[in-house]
Amino acid sequence: MTTVEQNLRPIATTRPKFSWDSGVQWLVVIVTALLVAFPAWPIILQSFMSKPLYEENRAFTFDNYTNLLGNARFWDVLVYTAAFAVATTIIAVIIGIVLAVIINRTNIPLRNLYSNLVTIPYYVSPLVLAFAWMQMYGPQGFGTILVRTLKLPIWQLYSFGGIVIVSAMYYIPYTFLYATSSLALADPQLESAARIGGASPFRTIWSVTIPLLRPAITYSALLTLVSSFELLSIPLVLGNSVGIDTLATYLYVIGVVGVNKDQGAVAAVAVLVVILVTGLVYMQSKLVSLERRFVTVGGKATRPKAIDLGGWKGIVSLFVGLYVLLGIILPLGCIVLTSFVPFLSPFMNPLKMLTLENYQGIFGSPAYRQSVVNSINISIFAAAIGIVFMAVAALIAYRSTFKYRNAVKYMALYPRAFPGIIVGIGFLWAFLLVPGLGSLRNTIIAISIAFIMRYLPLGFSAVSPAVLQVSDELDRAGRVAGATWLGTIRHILLPILKPALVSGYILLAISFLKEYSTALFLVAEGSRVIGTTMLELWKQGGAEPVAALSTIQMAITAVLIIGARKLMGVKLHE
């Protein structure tokens, strides 16, 4: 008989005073609170001040708000933005759902190829997409000129409709991806039952498949609405020359490029936008939790049987192919080609003019080269720090007994309500106002902090589902075996969560590479990133260097995605 070892521990009499566990938990809650509050306070303060914050004898006032609300231009912009966001959302969601159903549930030819190609815009910066469409379908675009010489009717890309279509192109993959993962969970027997009951393929899709997608539709519609509401790049690039403004471009114009910058007005617009977006985000979370009730049983291991479209399948495949070709491949191909020629024209064979001089131009200029290096560094290092921080925040929220775990969750998700451009304004003012921090603007530290804050919700929501999927008995077993909370995270949870962390990291790295709106205000001499340089070059009118930078950005993104897949077997989406 084995005797039980004597317990030699002294009798504990009081609660331990300090532990690393609660130290780390407090640190994360405080840092999260600071990250969210830091850019918010100068904006709120400024919106009630008669003069810029750095000036003496400023006074408390409501004038900024009363002036703004009395400004007809502001109301025009607001209405225009709302119309733009709604139109974009409707188009993006309809096309996204149709594509998801066709590609995932029918037997059209080439569906596997399409399922990869339609998600491309998800990984491309909207700025690049705007330039690509401009190069292809703009007034001087390759495609436009080609069509014009053929004497066919011509379109105007620099218009409400043009902006809506390009923005919809950018958001379609969001709906597509949500609907796809939703379809993967839905029970395919429901469709089989409808077919056996005598329904035609289209009837089955309409009355069984689409209703199953209701939660995905609600979710992606609200996501698209919120994001397009604050979208800067596409309206800016396509609408600027014809005087079209949305709230984001309006802020950009009065705050960055305007002649006499009225900081009070900028702050007031920012506060109103944040309040509006907060309302939308709140609505989103309420509706989504309501819709969860409609989700059907999940986790079917069998691969669903495709719905047979019969004679229609060729035609449907052709339409999807045209969409991919005209909407994605040609514009992006066009911008890649542009980057390798002195200028692109349908009247000259581009293959005879191939050159690297655009790239030499970029890499020859220290400032431009630095922006590429900065972007790469931010993607690699800031995203790594960011994902670890966000993972620990998610573990505190869902896997600890910490008193303020719910606060961590709400604070980490709250930046969804901050458009990038406003995050940038807030951080800029905060860095300028706090003595000693101003010099950070010249390094990538300031921009990295702002990016991490802006993408807290993304990283947090990328890691959370994986955390919730791991049975909590695994960490409980770790605690009982003698590991502290941190020890359990280190030895048990992090190794198990590694795939989710890697894919979250790649997602964050790509987002950091794409991000430009947060950097617009914050950027300084030493902290340029690809996106800000692209806008700078665009303002100078250089289509070819812009194309070269766009191509560089897409190439780095491709390396990240392919590297993640090949080296670590990680897919960014199921």
Added chain:
Amino acid sequence: MNNDLIIEGLTKQFVTSNSVAIADVNITVKEGTFTTLLGPSGCGKSTTLNCVAGLEQPTAGSIRVGDFVMTDTARDLILPPEQRHLGMVFQSYALWPHMKVFDNVAFALKLQKRPSDEIKQRVQESLALVGLEELADRYPFQLSGGQQQRVALARAVVSRPKVLLLDEPLSNLDAKIRESARIWLRGLQQQLGITTVYVTHDQSEAFAMSDMIAVMSMGKLQQYAPPEEIYERPANRFVAEFIGVTSFITGILQNVDGKKATLKLASGELLNIRKENKSDYVWKEGEQTAVAIRSERVEVLTEGASERENTVKAQITTRTYLGSKWQYTVETSGGSLRLESTDAIQGDSLFMYLPPDSIILLAG
């Protein structure tokens, strides 16, 4: 020094719910004995066990092993789980999927920074104890359910804890292995002499393994006693109904005399009953009363020996063939009863004998 596990006044109220999960639970588990927390799902068994493990923080109460105090809300003391030196086996076994069997078992020893040859030796000992020394290099997903359960046990005892906690560890096993696992687990516990608290909702498990059973319902401890006592002398109506197959007969108390009385049924039939020493029921002459009867103890009389004492006539309402025996539902003038017999009884009615000491008068 004795190392009894003493739970006093344990109460837990979850912030998110408005009823208490457990209320004022008092249990003493003598050193080296096996106690089972038994009760229907949701009655607070896991909550109690988790409070002992330190995985939940009770609202009130104290928990100690000998004089090692782990929880004492009066002193604002709640040790985190890692400082309690307990072993625990979970319902899902909770083997860490990224570690081999060896590393799963070695984890606690590695955290204690033991020398590597000691770790190796003790892990081998533990695995040998559960008969799995051959499988040290496998990953958990390469094991059967029964093997996983045994690894979980090896992992729980490797650091020689003074108390072993098990939360429904057999409920995920096939019915066939479950019975042998029961015997095996009890044997192991006796071999190690480890103080054990076991949670289950399965009464046959509880009776087969335990020195003491704590019956719980709706967050309250209903009775804490050895298995025989739980069965023979349930403390209240809940325990009587929950354990075994119990029926109730209603009649009027007569001839109350200290420890004996007679129950008169509506038909005029008389039943002699005895009072349990422990029952705090107050006898009252002429009172309408329900008494509990264990179905297994009812004897069916094949010949009409209606002259015998405590014999009651009943109409058969349903009969069910269970393979080894028959089960009948019968109607008496005091209510309906379930009873079992190896005989297939012909006809619509029967006589049955209710032994006086199988009739239990219950408070509550």
